[in-house]
Amino acid sequence: MSIVITGATGHLGRKVVEHLLARNVDPSTIVAGGRNGDALASLASLGVRTARLDYEDHASLDAAFVGAERVLLISGTDVGQRVTQHQAVIDAAGRAGASLIYTSAPQASTSALVLAPDHKATEELLEKSGLTLTVLRNNWYTENYSDTIRQAVSTGSIMTSAGSGKVASAARTDYAEAAAVVLLSSAYDGEILELGGDAPWDVEELAATISAISGNHVTVNQLTTDEHSAALKGFGLDDGTAGFVSALDANIAAGLLAESDGTLSRVIGRATTTLRQSVGKLIMPTG
Template sequence: MIVVTGATGHLGKLVVEGLLEKLPADQVVAAVRTPEKAAGLAERGVEVRRADYTDPESLVTAFKGADKVLLVSSSEVGKRVEQHEAVIEAAKQAGVGHLVYTSAPRATTSALVLAPEHKATEELIEASGLTATILRNNWYHENYADTIKQAAETGSFVGSAGDGRVAGAARADYAAAAVAVLTGEGHEGKVYELAGDTAYSYADLAAEVGKATGRETRYVDLPADEHAKALTEAGLPEPVAGFLVALDANTRDGLLAETTADLRTLIGRPATPIGVTVAEVAGTR
């Protein structure tokens, strides 16, 4: 039995769909904070169990009888370590045979602003004694969905990433990799650095938007302080603006630029090019 946490979230939902293409529905458990949101999965024969990262008892119950558990990292930045620790402890108590975790690129050594919580989680997993596989997912193309929509409407977008590049892939690619690990053999103890086949700059992203919309689209690079000001003037809270500017600084420094073969090897095909996602988001595909 395979349990997928966050099964109604963007990534978890795709993983469940991928598992259902390979396994009978009664071998898949959707672990979700709000079971009502997974009614559609229940109708298809998937067992739905309540699993709240802030409620350890719910996690132990959700993992009962599980051979494998996919821990999709929490979306609550700043609270991840505590929440992930609850999942890891519950997996131990439930006797889970194999834990798979979605981490971040080079999590244990990177200066990426998102890395510390993933580093701490990986260390907790190692200390737990659980058999595990770490999926270090690079950036999702879909993280730029709002940027793509804005650029398609206005013909430009701003940032402070300079010529930094992003070795991103589509969310569906990372989901397919998780499915391959959960249904395959020989992945125990492995750490996979998952990334797209080609790294792209923000200027490249603008060019793809232009290609999709048929209108010239520009990326306007700003100094970090001007970028932060533009974001707050657009209505973003200062902490959020600061976080986004820090991510662009990481991008400028090349922390998301590393391409690897791990993703395409696991999924058995090339990763999705950014242009495909741009066309989908811009509504031209």
Template structure:
């Protein structure tokens, strides 16, 4: 019986594998699955089993899952195809008879207006109908999502948003990965839905202050209307779909969709979540 991590060649999945090893899981008991296996070649050298897992290739998914395995399904990333791709893994897991499937969802997936939520909600419905024993990790926002903002602030001295004072309880990928590793290796999470977020919810004025300190230059937060924000993004070269997504997300932040601070994440990992400033500091050259 193995712990199978799908999406292990991506950012979060890679961190989960590392956390499993740090928790003392034998490398031979871990399967790191993904499409770009060259990214996990060093894990293979350490004894981790690696396997090609492509959500668009059901045979590759079925080949890696076995009876009694514990599986972490890392969210697929292709817009409009995520539910189908995740369904491929869920179906294969049910046929294989895995012991438990753990899924990385999003905060309050079944009730939130968050622009990312509908496909997660649909996936959770597939899980509920699958007959599998499941655990749902409803991950909040990743602090690493603001590394591009750090670079923009370095170049312009400005953080542009239409968040209207809304707050974000972000945490580092390492934090969410540590929680996944705990859930994968301990009992008592069967059927659980864990709402996970950072300990502290910050506003974009605070983000600008953090960036000012890290960059050694004044960074100001320009809070504009959604219409002004969209126009500025299009003028900067973003396409309509991307600009619309960014403005919709800022609207979600404005409405409080990413502000929850339940404390569940820090309780699971046994330590405070990583402060925003520490995560961004690691991204500095």
């Protein structure tokens, strides 16, 4: 039997593989699947099995899932195609007789979050599938602010329309470790886990943290949603990307990423990575 990680060539998937190995899982029982050949070769160097896996190639899914006991479906990144792609993975897991763990979004079934619709639709497919399943509703990854942090150090400013809204982010490795824990235990079967960082923060706190670590004073430039979108377009972003970024900030301002009940830290058995730790690692990686 095997544990299959879809999207293993991405940042989250690789970290899940690393956490499984850190928990002394036999590498031969791990199948890391993805589309990036170079990344697959790098994963193979860890001793795990690899498989070229494409959500739109049903034969590749069936081949990768042979003998699978547990499948981690890391949500796809192709907006507009994800639900169909996820259905293909769900169907393949069903044919293999595997249980399935899915990475979703906070409060996906009820939230107005711009990211939620595809996840809500996928969760509905999972409910109808009859599979043994666990849903990991991951909040924001602190690493998603890496470019913002670097730019803030350089320019001394953060442009946002998030207002005083908080983000219950955690480091990607925290979410990956939670996925590894769930993959290795039946204790979470049938559960929907709302996962987020222990200490939600707002942009003012982010700016203060960057200032303290870098030594460069960082201010916050608060804009309206429309002003933010227009500014982003002025920097060369296309309409869709600018609209998405400003809509996400509006969601944050409305508190849609602010909730955390400590479930993530309870699952991984330790406190989640703090904002200061994440910013410090980015700004002073050898410190």
